[in-house]
Amino acid sequence: MTRCLGRRRRDCYWLMYASCLFGAIWWLETTLISRIETGNASIPNKLPNADDTNSQRGSEKLKPDIKRGLRLRNATDSYRPEKPRVVQSTTPNQCTEKTNFVYIKEIKCASQTLVNVFRRFGLERNLSFVTPIGKKIYLGWPWLIQERYYRPSKTDKFNILCEHAIFDERLMRKLMPDDVVFIASLREPFAQFKSMFNYYAFQDRYCVPDGFHMSKNLMAYNLGFPTGYLPGQADKSSDEAFIADFLSDLDRTFHFVVIVEYFHESLILLRRLMCWKLTDLIYLRKNVASYSFKADMDPDLVAIYRKWSPVDYRLYDHFNRTFWKRVAETTPDFREEVEHFDRVTDDVNNFCRDVSAGKVANGSFLTLHDSKWNKSFRVDKGLCETLNAELLKRIQSEWDKAQPKMKQPVPDKEFC
């Protein structure tokens, strides 16, 4: 039985496991962190501690190797690239913007940020979304999506599915036009687990049915892997051959997988794939929790977790590999575009923060100058508000206003 509200305890197994792990992490924190702070840590395989979009730089060699451009002295200054660029555009303007896509959200995988980018993209173009009925936020998750879990389409098909759903290729292809693009995002599983643990355990915000493991192969489950939870489903998480098939199926179906540790690299690859504008990608950093055990990547704990959640590791390792293969195949100016986007993001975030703090006069705006990748554009208060807004509510209420007579379906199960 599911209860979506209130603060109930999750299944005991997980709690016990999590408590042990948390204890271990706490211990590590007190011993290791002090060593890190005194500059004498030796953590092998030190991973980026990206929580959502907070930190995108992963390995050392990925650090931007040029100095950041001019910092804004204050928000009403205009952003300028550090040197004039007279290079021809390597982004072919001939390509056509892609507007039909499915994004499989993963909890605590920068998904809030990405989904807001997608929602704004669709709203600006009047595209149709698959939206959860009523005020719900999930498309039936943790169950498979069904027709009764979303508002019907205004037209024949939908353009965008980016709310929380389990990947179901057959059904999703039926809902979407033929040229649909499939997108997912993944995060280093242990980092994802810690972030989720922090999010759920300490903030009493969750919506998890009995018997559902939030800590075990969750990313794979959301991508349709049978973990034994759904009725009639076997647990295939120790079936090597099955896992290999599962991965090659995903390879075949998914056009792109965002790797959260390399968030801006991912966004730029996505922009190029979808033929979107740089301005479509801008976002405000949000949902960035800070918790004391965030930085720990103790190899022993990671090894334990790797055994506990093996499919997620297979998944992550596989797609991290293909991600870097793609980066290697891209144009030489890729790195430059990523750095440009880093600066744009900083500037927009600083500007919007000043807007929220009431430091920006009415009518002021931030000008992002011409670059090799985009024409000059302005960020004003209105855009900051949109970037800050809860766009799912807006999409839902727009649908309700446009279809006052259309009845919404009634779900057969409780969900969030």
Ligand SMILES: *[C@@H]1O[C@H](CO)[C@@H](O)[C@H](O)[C@H]1NC(C)=O
């Ligand atoms: C760092 O650790 C090594 C042994 O792990 C020790 O020999 C050395 O003195 C330490 N350095 C500092 C600055 O604490």
Ligand SMILES: *[C@@H]1O[C@H](CO)[C@@H](O)[C@H](O)[C@H]1NC(C)=O
């Ligand atoms: C922004 O900078 C200009 C000088 O470049 C200064 O005159 C102005 O007071 C600054 N505004 C704020 C809000 O700091």
Ligand SMILES: *[C@@H]1O[C@H](CO)[C@@H](O)[C@H](O)[C@H]1NC(C)=O
């Ligand atoms: C959005 O689409 C609806 C019908 O699907 C149409 O009535 C409306 O005018 C459109 N709005 C814009 C801004 O294009």
Ligand SMILES: *[C@@H]1O[C@H](CO)[C@@H](O)[C@H](O)[C@H]1NC(C)=O
């Ligand atoms: C992802 O792949 C890159 C390139 O092979 C590697 O350097 C990095 O360590 C991998 N990240 C993780 C978290 O495994």
Ligand SMILES: *[C@@H]1O[C@H](CO)[C@@H](O)[C@H](O)[C@H]1NC(C)=O
């Ligand atoms: C900006 O405009 C709003 C109303 O549009 C007004 O309430 C506010 O006081 C103005 N702020 C400044 C700094 O002029």
Ligand SMILES: *[C@@H]1O[C@H](CO)[C@@H](O)[C@H](O)[C@H]1NC(C)=O
């Ligand atoms: C920059 O943005 C404009 C629209 O604002 C778009 O038409 C143009 O293609 C973009 N430029 C590049 C190089 O992507």
